[in-house]
Amino acid sequence: MTNSGDGGQPGLPFGSDYTPDAAAAEPGARVRRRVQRQVEELSTNRTNPVSQRQLVRAVSSRYQERRGRRLATVVDPRGLDVLLVSDEILVTEQTWADPGARGYLERQGLSEDDLGCPDLESRLVRLVTSEDRTAQDLDDIATELRSRGFAASLTHITPCSPVIKSRSLGGPAPADGLVPFADYPVVDAGSGPVARVAVIDTGIVGAPRTDGWLQSVERHRRDDPDTHGNENNIDLLDVEPRDGLLDFSDGHGTFVSGIVAQVAPSADIAVYRALRGGGAGSELDVACAMVRAVKAGAQVLNLSLGCQTRHDQPSLAIAAALDWIGEFERTHDAEVVVVAAAGNYGDTAPVWPAAFRRVVSVAALASDLRATPWSSHGFWVDCSTVGEGIQSTFVEGTESYEFTGEPDTFGPNAFAHWSGTSFAAPQVTGAIARAMHEHGLGPREAFRWLMARGRAIPDFGQALSILPGV
Known part of the structure; x- marks a missing residue:
């Protein structure tokens, strides 16, 4: 079933709210080439x-x-x-x-x-x-x-890389950037409470930006020191430079957080670091972070990570976390929706945690809402949105020649274009958060509201056009 929602076109839950202004500069030829490399690399x-x-x-x-x-x-x-x-x-x-x-x-x-x-x-x-x-x-x-x-x-291991994405010639491409957050034109206003979102990822940039983006995001750190003895050092979040250069997973959590903030500017976002050391974390690391986030009041969890398993069996650790969340909901009269990237395997084998029945699985589409050959897909996918050339906040630093022949330097208040199902999932997370706030809905009802406004694509669930790609 497809539905045009409030009289609009199917697949556009928020109409043209995220469509670039006609006066905005089109991405240049270099950006388009870099995004094409990202897509080729994913394939x-x-x-x-x-x-x-x-x-x-x-x-x-x-x-x-x-x-x-x-x-x-x-x-x-x-x-x-x-x-x-x-x-x-x-x-x-x-x-x-x-x-x-x-x-x-x-x-x-x-x-x-x-x-x-x-x-x-x-x-x-x-x-x-x-x-x-x-x-x-x-x-x-x-x-x-x-x-x-x-x-x-x-x-x-449930990584954001190497199987979700890698950084080589197809790595993030520098972008001109969005307007300061205070001038961002998307209005997320409504009668409902502000939605509480948890991003479980590589962390978020520690140094505050001066353009207002991510300024109010709550940073959560583990209590244990890393192998260098840095206990609760916020500057290590999302940036673990090697030889002073950005590592290939750096910026992932910052990028994901910026996507949620673009779609739902009013959302109360908190970031939990479960992935580190090359963007990798174990399924147990992720499960523990999920529990910590829900105990702190998160209503929507974003997991831009995942893996295929040895025998296509569900992750035991994340299954345990989901069971715990279900019990928490019953005993605390709460609702929690978990959103996860479907993965970039390009086949129909289940990717965990996205393939769990109670997790919202998000595949990736091209910028014209066509199915992509590189996104995981199948009957277990709930929805999909654009995952090629998404623009979002990034971290400061210079890339290493170890993973790219064309290293870029990102300055303060950096933005980038990047591709992957990792960047489709937080758009759906943000859309659920926005619907909760604007319509006074609970997390599950907000998800149903969103799905009713999608356009069905076989093996890609309900297609949604939210942020534009390249």
Whole structure:
């Protein structure tokens, strides 16, 4: 079913509110070339073994440097690498409580370790190995348990890169920028309460901008110091320079936050850092951040991250977080909507957390609302919006030659154009937040309001035109 909403064209939930002014300058030829490179990279990198090996090595080295943990890969049935924490298994509490399953795991040299999230301890158990076992050995153990009807899995990495995007010639392209936030023409005014949005990502730029963008965004930091001993250092958020240059995941959370702010200027945005070290975080890192955000009052969660799993099975950690959120809603009379990027795999295999039934999954379209060949898609996708050449806030710094032959320098108050489902999802997050505020709706009702104004595209859900692309 499609609906034109309040008498407008199907697929335009807010009419022409985000259409550039006729006097605005069109993106130049260089920007268009860079966006085209981004699109080409998204279409080819996933099946390019050289590119994938380079990116997996880069993410693994950065993750170990920042987190002190090694990563490993196993090959999925499609012949593609799946990135995992090398020495641990996750099981449900019910699995660990079963004498047979527990005995089997202990005989394999696995023992319980700190989960890092007390709220999930009644649902999930983290097991680490005391022996020299490969990731394939641990995967075989988890597979044996699943064959016996128990829930077990290696700990997957849910990155914004390399599988969601990478930074090479198709990296972010500098943009001229938007007007100061105080002069931004989009009006998000209504009778409802201001929507509370949580962006779970790489963090957000610590140094305040002088153009007003992101000025009111709440920065949340983990309580543990990083490997360099910097405890609660806000300047490390979203920027982890190597040799003084921007790393390939830097700016991702800042960019995503700016998209939410463009679509819903009134939204109360808070940022939680779950990804670091090359833009990678484990599914457990993400699950813990989801719990922290909901406990702090978030109503809409944005997850511009995700992964395909070894056996296309749902992430155990994020499933536990979603169960916890459901219980929180019941006991606190609250509503929480979780929005996630569908991924850039270009196939129909489920990407987690987007493929969970209670998560709003967002695929990406071209600027003319055509389906893209590089976006993940399928029956599990709820909606889609433009994901090519989106403009948003970025971080200050110079890119490294390690990942691009044409490094750019971004100055203060930087903006950029970037492509990926990571940048489609926050448009839907912002649209839900705006509908909540303007129409006095709860999160779920606001999502239904939005979907009723979409235009159906097979395997891409309800297509929505929100921010313009290139």
